[in-house]
Amino acid sequence: MSLTIKVHIASYLNLDLHANNKVVTCANYNTKIRPRPIYSSNPVIITTFKPKMLADHSPSAPIRSSLIDPDGGTLVDLVVPETQRASKVFEAESLPKVQLAKIDLEWVHVLSEGWTSPLKGFMRENEYLQSLHFNSLRMKDGSLVNMSLPIVLAIDDETKGRIGSSSHVALVAPHGDCVAILRSIEIYKHNKEERIARTWGTTAPGLPYVDEVITPAGNWLIGGDLEVLKPIKHNDGLDNYRLSPKQLRREFDRRKADAVFAFQLRNPVHNGHALLMNDTRKRLLEMGYKNPILLLHPLGGFTKADDVPLDVRMEQHSKVLEDGVLDPETTIVAIFPSPMHYAGPTEVQWHAKARINAGANFYIVGRDPAGMSHPTEKRDLYDPDHGKKVLSMAPGLEKLNILPFRVAAYDTVEKKMAFFDPTRANEFLFISGTKMRTYARNRENPPDGFMCPGGWNVLVKYYESLQAQEPSQRPAVFST
Amino acid sequence: MSLTIKVHIASYLNLDLHANNKVVTCANYNTKIRPRPIYSSNPVIITTFKPKMLADHSPSAPIRSSLIDPDGGTLVDLVVPETQRASKVFEAESLPKVQLAKIDLEWVHVLSEGWTSPLKGFMRENEYLQSLHFNSLRMKDGSLVNMSLPIVLAIDDETKGRIGSSSHVALVAPHGDCVAILRSIEIYKHNKEERIARTWGTTAPGLPYVDEVITPAGNWLIGGDLEVLKPIKHNDGLDNYRLSPKQLRREFDRRKADAVFAFQLRNPVHNGHALLMNDTRKRLLEMGYKNPILLLHPLGGFTKADDVPLDVRMEQHSKVLEDGVLDPETTIVAIFPSPMHYAGPTEVQWHAKARINAGANFYIVGRDPAGMSHPTEKRDLYDPDHGKKVLSMAPGLEKLNILPFRVAAYDTVEKKMAFFDPTRANEFLFISGTKMRTYARNRENPPDGFMCPGGWNVLVKYYESLQAQEPSQRPAVFST
Numbered sequence: 001m002s003l004t005i006k007v008h009i010a011s012y013l014n015l016d017l018h019a020n021n022k023v024v025t026c027a028n029y030n031t032k033i034r035p036r037p038i039y040s041s042n043p044v045i046i047t048t049f050k051p052k053m054l055a056d057h058s059p060s061a062p063i064r065s066s067l068i069d070p071d072g073g074t075l076v077d078l079v080v081p082e083t084q085r086a087s088k089v090f091e092a093e094s095l096p097k098v099q100l101a102k103i104d105l106e107w108v109h110v111l112s113e114g115w116t117s118p119l120k121g122f123m124r125e126n127e128y129l130q131s132l133h134f135n136s137l138r139m140k141d142g143s144l145v146n147m148s149l150p151i152v153l154a155i156d157d158e159t160k161g162r163i164g165s166s167s168h169v170a171l172v173a174p175h176g177d178c179v180a181i182l183r184s185i186e187i188y189k190h191n192k193e194e195r196i197a198r199t200w201g202t203t204a205p206g207l208p209y210v211d212e213v214i215t216p217a218g219n220w221l222i223g224g225d226l227e228v229l230k231p232i233k234h235n236d237g238l239d240n241y242r243l244s245p246k247q248l249r250r251e252f253d254r255r256k257a258d259a260v261f262a263f264q265l266r267n268p269v270h271n272g273h274a275l276l277m278n279d280t281r282k283r284l285l286e287m288g289y290k291n292p293i294l295l296l297h298p299l300g301g302f303t304k305a306d307d308v309p310l311d312v313r314m315e316q317h318s319k320v321l322e323d324g325v326l327d328p329e330t331t332i333v334a335i336f337p338s339p340m341h342y343a344g345p346t347e348v349q350w351h352a353k354a355r356i357n358a359g360a361n362f363y364i365v366g367r368d369p370a371g372m373s374h375p376t377e378k379r380d381l382y383d384p385d386h387g388k389k390v391l392s393m394a395p396g397l398e399k400l401n402i403l404p405f406r407v408a409a410y411d412t413v414e415k416k417m418a419f420f421d422p423t424r425a426n427e428f429l430f431i432s433g434t435k436m437r438t439y440a441r442n443r444e445n446p447p448d449g450f451m452c453p454g455g456w457n458v459l460v461k462y463y464e465s466l467q468a469q470e471p472s473q474r475p476a477v478f479s480t
Numbered sequence: 481m482s483l484t485i486k487v488h489i490a491s492y493l494n495l496d497l498h499a500n501n502k503v504v505t506c507a508n509y510n511t512k513i514r515p516r517p518i519y520s521s522n523p524v525i526i527t528t529f530k531p532k533m534l535a536d537h538s539p540s541a542p543i544r545s546s547l548i549d550p551d552g553g554t555l556v557d558l559v560v561p562e563t564q565r566a567s568k569v570f571e572a573e574s575l576p577k578v579q580l581a582k583i584d585l586e587w588v589h590v591l592s593e594g595w596t597s598p599l600k601g602f603m604r605e606n607e608y609l610q611s612l613h614f615n616s617l618r619m620k621d622g623s624l625v626n627m628s629l630p631i632v633l634a635i636d637d638e639t640k641g642r643i644g645s646s647s648h649v650a651l652v653a654p655h656g657d658c659v660a661i662l663r664s665i666e667i668y669k670h671n672k673e674e675r676i677a678r679t680w681g682t683t684a685p686g687l688p689y690v691d692e693v694i695t696p697a698g699n700w701l702i703g704g705d706l707e708v709l710k711p712i713k714h715n716d717g718l719d720n721y722r723l724s725p726k727q728l729r730r731e732f733d734r735r736k737a738d739a740v741f742a743f744q745l746r747n748p749v750h751n752g753h754a755l756l757m758n759d760t761r762k763r764l765l766e767m768g769y770k771n772p773i774l775l776l777h778p779l780g781g782f783t784k785a786d787d788v789p790l791d792v793r794m795e796q797h798s799k800v801l802e803d804g805v806l807d808p809e810t811t812i813v814a815i816f817p818s819p820m821h822y823a824g825p826t827e828v829q830w831h832a833k834a835r836i837n838a839g840a841n842f843y844i845v846g847r848d849p850a851g852m853s854h855p856t857e858k859r860d861l862y863d864p865d866h867g868k869k870v871l872s873m874a875p876g877l878e879k880l881n882i883l884p885f886r887v888a889a890y891d892t893v894e895k896k897m898a899f900f901d902p903t904r905a906n907e908f909l910f911i912s913g914t915k916m917r918t919y920a921r922n923r924e925n926p927p928d929g930f931m932c933p934g935g936w937n938v939l940v941k942y943y944e945s946l947q948a949q950e951p952s953q954r955p956a957v958f959s960t
Contacts, residue, residue, distance in 0.1 A: 129866065130873050133825065135614055138873065144624075189863060194681035201674035203683045345613065383669060386609065393610050393618065395875065 067252065067260055068361040068399060071145040072118025075245055075357060078180075079112050079228045089229055092170040092178040096163045098155055098222065099172050100179070103213050106301040107151055108171065108180055109232035109337045113244040115354040118145060121226030122153040125188040128221065132198045135349060136395040146396030148349035149199065149341060153182075154190050156218030163187070169222070178229065185224040190217065200343050201382070206375030208304035209341045238314055242300065243334040249359040251332060257293035259284050261362035261403065262355040264369070266299045266307055266340060267433045268316045268459055270451045272408030272417035274325045279419075280364060280403060281330065294331045295360050299351075301339030304372070306437065310335070312462045319454035342372045344382035345390035352397055362401045365391055416449040441466075547732065547740055548841040548879060551625040552598025555725055555837060558660075559592050559708045569709055572650035572658040576643045578635055578702065579652050580659070583693050586781040587631055588651065588660055589712035589817045593724040595834040598625060601706035602633040605668040608701065612678045615829060616875040626876030628829035629679065629821060633662075634670050636698030643667070649702070658709065665704040670697065680823050681862070686855030688784035689821045718794060722780065723814040729839040731812060737773035739764050741883065742840035744831045744849070746779045746787055746820060747913045748796045748939055750931045752888030752897035754805045759899075760844060760883060761810065774811045775840050779831075781819030784852070786917065790815070792942045799934035822852045824862035825870035832877055842881045845871055896929040921946075 070076075080088050100108065110116060118139070123131065128150050130137050135148040153171075155163075163169055163185070171180040192214050197203050200210070233239050243251065252260050261280050265273065277294055284292035296317065300310050308316075314335070321328045338354065341347045347370035352363045368384035369391075375381070388404040391397065409428040411418040420428050431439075431450060439446045440459040450456075550556075560568050580588065590596060598619070603611065608630050610617050615628040633651075635643075643649055643665070651660040672694050677683050680690070713719050723731065732740050741760050745753065757774055764772035776797065780790050788796075794815070801808045818834065821827045827850035832843045848864035849871075855861070868884045871877065889908040891898040900908050911919075911930060919926045920939040930936075 126869065126873065129825075129870055133615055133870050134873070134875055136875070138875070142878070144875065191681075191863065193684075194862075197677035197681045197683060201671075201677045203677060204673075345609075382674075383671065389606065390609055390613050393606065393614070395614055395616070395618070395624065398622070 067257070067359060068356055070114065070117045070245070070357045070359075071353065071396065072139060074117070075249075076114035076117040076120060077112075077246065078114070078120065078226045079231055085229060088181060088227060089178065092181050092229065095168050095170040095181065096166050097172050097178070098153070098159055098163075098169045098182070100153075100174060101213070101216075102174055103302050103339050104153055104171075105173050105179065105232065106337060106339045107153070108226070108228060110301075110354075111151065111226055112180075112228040112232060113246070113337075115245055115336075115338065115357050116147075116151055117245075117357045119147070119151060121182060122223045123151055123221070124186040124223035125221075127223065128152060128188070132195065134395070135346065144395045146349050146353040146394055148346045148353070148394070149343065150195060152190075152221045152223070154214075154217035155187070155220050155222050157220070159218065160187055160220050163222075168224070179232065180229055181227045182222065182224040183227065185222055187220050187222050190219050190221045192217070192219075199341065199346055201346075202374070204374065204376045207342065208372075209302070209339070209343075212302065213339075236311070238300070238311065238335060241314060241333065241335040242337055243332075245358040248295070248332070248334060252293060252359050255291070255293055255332075257291055259289040259292040259362060260295055260360040261292060261364060262295040262297050262358070262360035263364050264297055264299065264336065264351045264355070266303055266313075268308055268313055268436070268451070268455060269296070269320045269325070270417065270431070270436065270455075271325065271449060272410075272431075274320065275408050275417050275419070276364065276366075276405050277326060280362075280405075284362070292330070292362075294326070295355070295358070296326065296331055296333045297336045297355070297358075298333075299340055300335035300337050303340050304342065307340075308437065308459065308462065312458060316455045316458040319458055320452055323452040323454045325452045325455075340370070342370060342381075344368070344371045345386045348387045348391050349394045349397065352391055352394075352400055352402070356397070356400050361399075362403055363391075364403045364405060366405055367407055410447050410450055412447070415447070437463075547737070547839060548836055550594065550597045550725070550837045550839075551833065551876065552619060554597070555729070556594035556597040556600060557592075557726065558594070558600065558706045559711055565709060568661060568707060569658065572661050572709065575648050575650040575661065576646050577652050577658070578633070578639055578643075578649050578662070580633075580654065581693070582654055583782050583819050584633055584651075585653050585659065585712065586817060586819045587633070588706070588708060590781075590834075591631065591706055592660075592708040592712060593726070593817075595725060595816075595818065595837050596627075596631055597725075597837045599627070599631060601662060602703045603631055603701070604666040604703035605701075607703065608632060608668070612675065614875070615826065624875045626829050626833040626874055628826045628833070628874070629823065630675060632670075632701045632703065634694075634697035635667070635700050635702050637700070639698065640667055640700050640702075643702075648704075659712065660709060661707045662702065662704040663707065665702055667700050667702050670699050670701045672697070672699075679821065679826055681826075682854070684854065684856045687822065688852075689782065689819065689823075692782065693819075716791070718780070718791065718815060721794060721813065721815045722817055723812075725838040728775070728812070728814060732773060732839050735771070735773055735812075737771055739769040739772040739842060740775055740840040741772060741842035741844060742775040742777050742835040742838070743844050744777055744779065744816065744835070746783055746793075748788055748793055748916070748931070748935060749776070749800045749805070750897065750911070750916065750935075751805065751929060752890075752911075754800065755888050755897050755899070756844065756846075756885050757806060760842070760885075764842070772810070772842075774806070775835070775838070776806065776811055776813045777816045777835065777838075778813075779820055780815035780817050783820050784822065787820075788917065788939065788942065792938060796935045796938040799938055800932055803932040803934045805932045805935075820850070822850060822861075824848070824851045825866045828867045828871050829874045829877065832871055832874075832880055832882070836877070836880050841879075842883055843871075844883045844885060846885055847887055890927050890930055892927070895927070917943075 111119060111121060127137060131147045131150045135146065136144040137147045138144055167185060168181055168183045169185060170178045171182060173179045193203060196210055196214060200207055261284065263277055281292050281294060298313055298317065317333055320326055321331065348365060351370065355363055365388045368380060368382060369387040371380055371382045371384065371387065373380060392402050407420045408417050409420045409430050411427060412429055413427050429447065431446060436446065441463045443460060591599060591601060607617060611627045611630045615626065616624040617627045618624055647665060648661055648663045649665060650658045651662060653659045673683060676690055676694060680687055741764065743757055761772050761774060778793055778797065797813055800806055801811060828845060831850065835843055845868045848860060848862060849867040851860060851862045853860060872882050887900045888897050889900045889910050891907060892909055893907050909927065911926060916926065921943045923940060
């Protein structure tokens with residue numbers, strides 16, 4: 001039996017789900033989001049739900065290997081087969097070299113595993129322009145895939161000169177090894193001002209990715225087809241958490257997931273997050289899914305200096321599972337290897353699109369995703385509601401179920417994290433990421449029930465270790 | 481007989497046209513433009529060519545009323561029927577008033593006649609966000625129409641306060657008359673910095689539209705459904721040239737056009753432009769079209785202070801037709817009522833999209849369309865090739881035939897404007913709009929054959945009249 005579930009995003013007031021004309025109302029999702037595109041009052045999100053198949057293990061009714069197709073239909077894998085490695089390494093040594101910065105290597109990692117499918121390497125100019133102007137790429141068949149961030153490699157005049165008329169170059173990691181070949185290259189102008197303005201919607205100084213990556217970069221971009229010589233490893237003790245989209249898809253199959261809901265984060269998990277993730281699972285069960293799996297998916301690449309480092313966050317996430325706040329049986333914790341842009345509505349599309357490629361068919365989006373404070377003005381850089389609105393309208397994301405959520409806050413009466421109730425607003429306390437970090441830095445305890453004690457302890461220890469360091473070794477603290 | 485012509489934009493090197501497997505090569509078009517979207521090597525532009533129908537006047541084979549459908553399928557007309565006018569005027573008087581600036585009224589004009597189809601009024605937030613992030617709007621059926629510029633109306637805090645909880649407002653022209661009702665309004669934040677950055681790709685001070693319109697505007701945008709009380713007239717002696725999309729479509733039918741090629745301009749027509757327009761007509765005839773009509777379509781709304789004013793340009797264009805440089809039999813001169821943004825690749829999409837709505841199925845695009853000098857740096861604001869590249873890839877413009885052209889320059893050997901030949905580059909002289917204006921301003925003659933004498937004389941007289949004015953009355957001259 002195959003049952004089609006249509007989600008009427010047009011009536012976002014509550015997330016109504018129509019299954020065989022039976023309406024299941026999920027009242028806990030965000031009540032503020034507007035209808036999907038203005039012109040669309042029709043059902044726009046469709047997922048195929050096959051409840052019988054889970055119980056039926058006969059070979060004729062196998063679990064589908066994928067709940068959602070990767071963009072472009074095929075998951076891109078740019079790591080060269082082992083049989084060809086020696087000859088490619090030999091070839092790479094003979095090519096002009098392009099030196100990668102640490103964050104360039106993070107993008108090589110991301111590209112190599114197909115998070116960016118259908119991209120086959122750093123963008124050439126026609127991909128760059130489509131990304132910059134339309135946040136999408138057109139496929140041969142005329143369909144669009146989402147591609148909101150320019151995924152590009154910059155080089156300087158000197159490197160361009162050295163490349164000369166060569167068609168291919170070798171990419172050299174910061175540690176000195178050749179890690180990849182970029183083939184059939186195209187070199188084009190890197191107009192930094194335009195790239196920054198169109199990606200962030202501001203050119204104000206102080207954007208972390210701009211300061212770290214773009215400002216120091218060269219005035220040329222180099223695109224081409226990427227061949228990665230061997231899988232990228234970080235050797236930081238966390239590589240086992242760096243599951244590729246292919247590995248994640250296999251794991252969802254192994255667990256016989258019939259729905260996967262992804263949660264992107266770059267902060268420690270507090271009980272508000274947990275409430276929301278557990279609530280989402282409950283709602284999916286109510287919709288008729290039998291085995292929804294949570295992909296708890298912390299971002300593992302570049303983050304700004306005052307964010308909590310990855311190793312600390314991973315330890316904190318482990319404690320949250322150990323303490324039983326999230327159920328390990330229905331949760332997969334893995335690292336999303338992308339760097340952060342802090343580009344709000346533009347970046348949240350990338351976060352969602354990459355999870356399509358990893359096999360997640362539901363994506364949870366909250367207030368001000370990928371946002372930060374304006375670097376020079378006293379306000380949020382983005383309207384906190386724009387992220388989920390833009391996400392719900394973005395070309396190429398139609399096949400993904402977007403789950404906006406209501407804000408969770410600390411209920412001072414119930415003494416726990418709860419969905420914010422505007423009728424008794426003054427009984428709620430909002431604890432931002434900045435506030436949470438300030439508590440931990442000052443060794444103050446947050447209110448009871450804000451975070452499980454094991455998780456909180458990890459943060460306290462981290463900030464103690466920072467304070468034990470010489471001031472010069474401490475990360476700079478941004479004004480967020 | 482119906483014959484399908486497929487234009488292989490992928491091989492842009494020459495504009496190859498395949499008609500029943502016979503390849504017609506149009507070598508005079510631009511040789512630099514890259515393939516359409518990266519993923520598309522297939523034919524992407526298709527137009528249906530019906531040569532027999534022109535000769536056949538039997539009722540069973542009428543001339544099609546339209547060569548290209550308006551965006552959204554139906555041409556929007558927001559002027560209220562005369563029978564309802566009195567009651568609407570009466571209602572408008574009772575509504576909260578929103579005062580329009582001159583350029584706001586230009587947009588009311590543009591919206592009212594359906595240049596912006598399928599828009600039915602100033603953008604609400606979901607349209608604004610789609611325009612800003614994706615340069616397109618999604619329709620009910622999932623298809624996209626192009627919409628690259630935010631077409632919005634700003635109000636200040638005081639006006640927002642006066643509107644209160646009213647659902648509708650009346651729009652008041654600078655001369656004091658109520659000209660329209662905006663219904664079912666939505667008021668949302670006007671983040672000027674983000675709007676400017678995403679539209680222009682810079683936030684540098686000195687962008688003419690920003691200085692004139694956005695900086696002085698309020699911090700709120702008001703969207704809604706527009707009802708225009710009567711057709712907008714300028715009463716400047718040029719209203720007869722302001723043909724609406726409906727009137728243009730009728731005129732193309734009356735002339736039995738089987739192809740319409742639009743040429744957008746905001747400068748006087750020199751012989752290089754004429755060469756290109758005449759050459760395009762020749763190519764269309766070679767393709768098999770029997771009656772291609774040129775829409776010479778000067779922009780009539782706001783332009784920057786050092787551009788030549790509309791009335792002078794219209795007089796100059798008349799002389800060009802009188803002098804026989806362009807053929808009046810196959811040319812329609814009309815005014816495009818939109819204001820200029822000078823937003824390069826973003827704006828050229830608007831220029832092309834509006835001409836779809838006016839019934840043109842071919843659009844000519846040149847070097848650096850809608851571009852200008854960077855307001856604070858010594859360089860072009862946009863890469864001169866980006867306009868035509870972005871246009872060829874823009875969502876929602878697939879049905880329009882984009883005709884990029886080679887640069888025309890003054891051939892000092894042949895003593896005429898000719899397509900630039902890079903093999904004898906030093907025999908060509910480039911005369912930019914700025915240079916042309918400088919010649920005229922300084923009463924110097926341009927080289928023989930640059931412009932027809934009648935047309936040149938109009939410009940000389942205009943600059944003489946400027947110099948006769950008090951310095952304080954002269955328009956400010958930008959650094960372009």
